[in-house]
Structures are given as C-alpha cells and as structure tokens.
Amino acid sequence: MNGFLTRTIVSYCIFAVLLIGVVGIFLINKSNHLLTDEVSMESRYRVDNIRDYVEQLLQKYEYASLSKVMPTVNAGDTNKLRTDEDLLTFVDRPVEDDIYQVFRISNFLRTFTFYNQGVGNVTLAYKDRDFSIDSNYFYLDYRESADGAFIAQLPQTEPYTWLLRNAADGQRMLTYVYTLPYMAKGDQVKGYFYLDIDMDQLNAAIRSLLNPMTEELYVYAPDGALIAQSAGDRSLSADAKKPFIVSETRSVRSGTPWTFELHRTINSYSLIASQLKREVTNICLIVLLVGLLSSVCWSLGTYGPVKRMSKKLHKLTGELREKQISHILYGSMSGMIELPLPTEARYVAAVIEVEEGTGEAFKRRFAAASHALEYEMVGIKPDEIMLLYRLDNDRMSVRSIREELEAFRAVAGEAFPFRAGIGSVASAIEGVSASLRQAQRALSFVFLFGHRVVVVAIAEAERG
Numbered sequence: 001m002n003g004f005l006t007r008t009i010v011s012y013c014i015f016a017v018l019l020i021g022v023v024g025i026f027l028i029n030k031s032n033h034l035l036t037d038e039v040s041m042e043s044r045y046r047v048d049n050i051r052d053y054v055e056q057l058l059q060k061y062e063y064a065s066l067s068k069v070m071p072t073v074n075a076g077d078t079n080k081l082r083t084d085e086d087l088l089t090f091v092d093r094p095v096e097d098d099i100y101q102v103f104r105i106s107n108f109l110r111t112f113t114f115y116n117q118g119v120g121n122v123t124l125a126y127k128d129r130d131f132s133i134d135s136n137y138f139y140l141d142y143r144e145s146a147d148g149a150f151i152a153q154l155p156q157t158e159p160y161t162w163l164l165r166n167a168a169d170g171q172r173m174l175t176y177v178y179t180l181p182y183m184a185k186g187d188q189v190k191g192y193f194y195l196d197i198d199m200d201q202l203n204a205a206i207r208s209l210l211n212p213m214t215e216e217l218y219v220y221a222p223d224g225a226l227i228a229q230s231a232g233d234r235s236l237s238a239d240a241k242k243p244f245i246v247s248e249t250r251s252v253r254s255g256t257p258w259t260f261e262l263h264r265t266i267n268s269y270s271l272i273a274s275q276l277k278r279e280v281t282n283i284c285l286i287v288l289l290v291g292l293l294s295s296v297c298w299s300l301g302t303y304g305p306v307k308r309m310s311k312k313l314h315k316l317t318g319e320l321r322e323k324q325i326s327h328i329l330y331g332s333m334s335g336m337i338e339l340p341l342p343t344e345a346r347y348v349a350a351v352i353e354v355e356e357g358t359g360e361a362f363k364r365r366f367a368a369a370s371h372a373l374e375y376e377m378v379g380i381k382p383d384e385i386m387l388l389y390r391l392d393n394d395r396m397s398v399r400s401i402r403e404e405l406e407a408f409r410a411v412a413g414e415a416f417p418f419r420a421g422i423g424s425v426a427s428a429i430e431g432v433s434a435s436l437r438q439a440q441r442a443l444s445f446v447f448l449f450g451h452r453v454v455v456v457a458i459a460e461a462e463r464g
Contacts, residue, residue, distance in 0.1 A: 023283050030279075036245070039264060043247035047262035050209055050217060051249050054228075055256055057118075057205060058162060061195060062176060062255065064116050068108070069193055072181040087124055087180055091190045095131055095140070102138050109135040118201040120173060125151045126180075126191040150175075154192045161255050164199075164227050172199045174227070176255070199228065206230050216263040227258060325376045329386055331433030341376070341429060346391040348401055349423045349436035351384065351443050354416065359383050362416050369408055373400060388432060391425065398422055419443065 072088050089101055109122045113135045125132040125142055132142035132151060139145045143152070146168040150157075157163070159177040166172055173196045180191035206217055207230045219228040248261045324340045327333055329349060341347075354362045359382045366385075367377065373396065376388040389401050405420055421443030423435035 039245050040247060043245055043262050043264050044249070046215075046264075047217070047247045047249050047260050050206065050262065051251060051260045053209060054202075054206065054219070054260075055251060055253055057202075058174075058176075058197070058256060059253075061116060061119060061197065064112070065176075065178065065193070065195060068112075069178045069180065069182045073183065074181075087193055088190060090129070090131075091126055091180075102133060106133050106135070106138055109133065112195075118197055118205075119195055120198040121196045122194070123147060123151070123196075124191065124193050125154065127155070127189055129191075151192075154194075155189075159192075161257070162197075164221060164225060167196075173197060174199060174202065203228055203230065214265045218261040218263070220259045220261070222257050222259075322378050325388060326378045326380060326386070328429060328432050329378065329388060329436045331430075333430075339429065341388075341390070343429045345429065346396075347426045347429060347432050347435060348389045348391065348398055349426075349432055349439045350387040350389065350401060350405070350420055351436070351439045352387065352405075352418050352420045353443065354383050354385065354418045356383055358416065359385065362418065365412060365416055366408065369411060371404060371408075373404055386436065398425060421445075 068087060071086075087105070089098070089105070095102060105124065109124065112122050113119045121135050123132060123134040130141050130143075132139050132145060132147075134145070134147075137145070142148055145151070149168070150165065154177065157177055159179045160183075162174050162176050164172065165175055175194055175196050177192055177194040179185070179189045180193055181188070184190065206219075206228060210217060210230050212230075215230075217228075217230045218226065221227050244263045244265045246261055246263055248259055251258045251260070321340050328339070328341065333339070352362075359379060363377060363379060363385060374390045374392065376390075378386045378388070380386060391397070391400075401422055405422075409418070421439045421441070423437070423439035423442065426432050426435045
C-alpha cells in the first residue's frame with residue numbers, strides 16, 4: 001500500500017510540473033500579446049478623448065467670437081448708422097470722426113479677453129487702413145504694435161484655422177483669424193479680427209488630463225511642427241528604461257488639422273504578473289481537480305471501511321459515555337478509572353417521564369433545542385429520561401433548571417407532553433446519586449400538582 005501511494009504522489013507531481021511548465025510558457029507569451037493589445041486599445045481611446053477635449057476647448061473660443069463677427073455678413077452700406085460695437089465702423093470712415101467709438105470697441109475687446117479665460121489678446125485690423133485696435137491699445141499705425149509684422153501678413157494668412165506663431169517677445173501662441181465681413185474672400189475682405197490663445201494655458205489644460213508619471217501628449221501641425229506637448233524638462237519617451245506605446249489620431253475638424261500622439265509607458269512586470277496570476281490560478285485549479293479525481297479513485301478502496309469503522313467507534317464512544325453517566329447517577333463509580341465529568345463541580349439530577357412510545361423522539365427533539373445550561377442525557381427506560389445538569393457558577397440554581405424545562409415545554413408544545421422532577425444541588429460528583437433519588441421522589445408528587453408539570457421536591461425531601 002505504501003509503495004502504491006508513493007508512486008501515485010510522484011506521478012502526480014511530475015504530471016503537475018510538466019503541465020504547469022508547458023502552459024506557463026504559453027501563458028507568458030499570450031500575456032505579452034494581451035498586454036500590448038490592451039494598452040494599445042486603451043491608449044487609442046484616451047487619445048481620442050483628449051483630441052475631442054482640445055477641439056471642444058478651441059471651438060468654445062470660436063463660438064464666443066461668432067456673436068460679433070457674424071453680423072458683419074450683411075454689413076450693407078457702411079455709411080448707415082451702426083451699433084456701438086460694430087467691427088466694420090471704420091472700414092471707410094476716419095477714426096477722428098468718432099474717437100468715442102474707438103473706446104467702445106477697445107472696451108469690447110478687453111471684456112472679451114476677461115470673460116474667456118485663456119485668450120491672451122484680441123485684435124481688430126482693417127485692410128488698406130493703417131490703424132488697429134486690440135484689447136489693450138489703439139494704434140494709429142499698426143506697424144508700431146508688437147503684432148505689426150503679423151498684421152502685414154494677414155492677407156496671405158489662411159483664415160478660419162488655428163495656426164501656431166511666435167509673438168515679437170518670443171511667446172508661442174495659437175491664433176485664429178476671421179475675415180470681415182464674416183467668411184469674406186479675396187477683394188470682398190475689408191478687415192480682420194483675430195484672437196490669440198496662450199499656449200501655456202493650453203498645455204496646462206492638456207496636462208490636467210494626463211498621468212504625468214505614465215503619459216505624454218504631443219500635438220503636431222500638418223507640416224510636422226510641434227504645436228503643444230505635455231512633457232516637461234524630462235521626457236518619459238527619452239528614458240530608455242521605460243518602454244512605451246505610441247497611439248495617434250488625426251483631427252476631423254478643418255480648423256484644427258492636427259495629429260495627436262499619446263505616449264504611454266508600460267509597467268510590463270505588474271501587468272504580466274496580474275494577467276498570469278489569473279491564468280495560472282485557473283491552471284492550478286484544473287491540475288488540482290485532476291489530482292483530486294486521482295486521489296478519489298485511489299482512496300475508494302479504503303475510504304468506505306474507514307468511514308464505517310469511524311462511525312462504529314463514535315457510536316461505541318457515545319454508548320460508553322452514556323453508560324458512565326448512568327453509573328454516576330446511580331452512585332456506582334468504584335470501578336471507573338477515569339471519570340467523564342469534573343469531580344469538583346455542582347450538579348443537579350432531573351428525571352423526565354414522557355408519554356408511552358415517544359421516548360426516542362423526545363430525546364432527539366430535546367437535543368436539537370437551544371439550552372442555556374450544560375447537561376448530560378441518559379435514557380434508562382423507554383419512557384423515562386434522566387438529565388444531569390452542571391451549574392458553572394453560583395448564580396445558577398434549581399430554579400434555573402426548572403425555567404429551562406418550562407421554556408422547552410413552551411417550544412415543544414403539545415407534540416411532546418412530559419412531567420419532570422428535579423433533585424437538590426450536589427456540591428460534588430459523589431452527591432449526584434442523592435440528587436437523583438430526590439428527583440425521583442419529586443416526580444412521585446406529580447399527582448398533587450397535575451400530570452404535566454415540573455416538580456421541585458427539595459424542601460420535602462429534606463424534611464422527610
């Protein structure tokens with residue numbers, strides 16, 4: 001038998017090692033592919049969301065300007081009276097005719113930058129006119145302004161698209177140019193209205209969407225020029241120890257024909273470990289199942305006999321204990337080498353008589369009920385049951401036993417009628433037999449109180 005058991009265990013171990021090794025190599029390769037695919041898909045989703053956010057942010061600035069530039073579509077006769085903030089007021093009218101109108105337009109441009117966070121400056125310039133107005137100053141000659149060179153190039157600048165440019169002070173900014181009247185082309189253009197976005201604001205907005213430890217975003221113009229980036233002084237992509245995946249997407253809007261690239265580092269070890277943990281767990285469960293099946297087949301020949309022997313031994317142990325308890329109740333302890341109960345404890349014996357033929361059912365029902373006191377139960381006669389209670393503290397008394405038996409009567413109901421007698425408290429195990437005799441004597445007084453009562457005859461026993 002030992003040789004067969006050894007061969008079974010060794011065969012199982014060899015089989016488990018080979019199976020886990022082969023499948024483990026397969027799972028590692030599979031996990032690498034799963035890692036790349038999963039990160040790529042998530043990165044594509046992330047870069048699409050960031051692209052949409054940037055487009056919506058820039059659209060917000062475009063829409064904020066439309067309320068002023070769109071009314072210029074039907075400008076009509078420029079000699080007609082215009083509203084206070086009409087952008088075409090000075091197309092063919094000298095500035096000296098209405099200096100206060102210059103102030104109103106400048107105030108509108110300044111208010112526009114105030115209520116649209118991120119807009120650095122807004123400028124109004126006219127074709128074939130020398131003056132310009134921005135949110136800070138009015139220039140009789142636009143060449144004196146910081147944007148003089150850019151204003152001179154406005155006729156050659158593509159309108160209605162965001163372009164990256166450097167200001168005179170070297171600051172990078174995004175500029176969006178409107179033609180006046182709105183959507184005018186060629187000779188119909190009478191002026192220009194453009195707004196500048198601070199690139200630091202845009203880069204900060206992009207960085208707020210990213211995890212700086214694992215993600216970087218780069219935005220490129222159609223000509224390859226870098227428009228925006230989230231990387232600081234140290235780029236994650238430049239760290240050779242951190243492999244990364246690049247996901248890109250192109251804008252679908254004509255105003256921002258850019259390419260968005262998201263660089264994400266791969267914490268390959270943690271991802272592979274997480275994936276392998278799940279896969280290897282499944283394989284181990286399968287191997288364990290195979291081992292269990294093998295063990296079951298091997299143990300079928302011995303499990304049945306051992307189980308039957310265990311049940312028989314348990315039954316014999318219970319019968320032996322019950323026999324020992326009955327000897328203690330009758331005071332026959334002379335031949336007992338080891339007692340099943342502590343000798344120095346307080347005990348009370350009780351005798352219960354049940355209806356004829358209900359003894360075994362009563363014992364099962366009584367044993368299944370909840371009890372507050374510790375007890376031993378012995379059935380000597382078919383319709384008579386003896387109980388031996390152990391009182392663990394001074395607060396427990398014969399009254400506690402009576403209350404417990406009355407509580408069981410309330411739970412069992414009429415299905416298990418009984419009458420009981422309770423003896424006195426024995427201060428040691430040697431006094432249990434005396435307590436039993438008093439319980440039997442108490443039971444003989446049942447006819448005085450009724451046939452379904454719990455009688456405590458301690459006082460009468462002491463007087464008798």
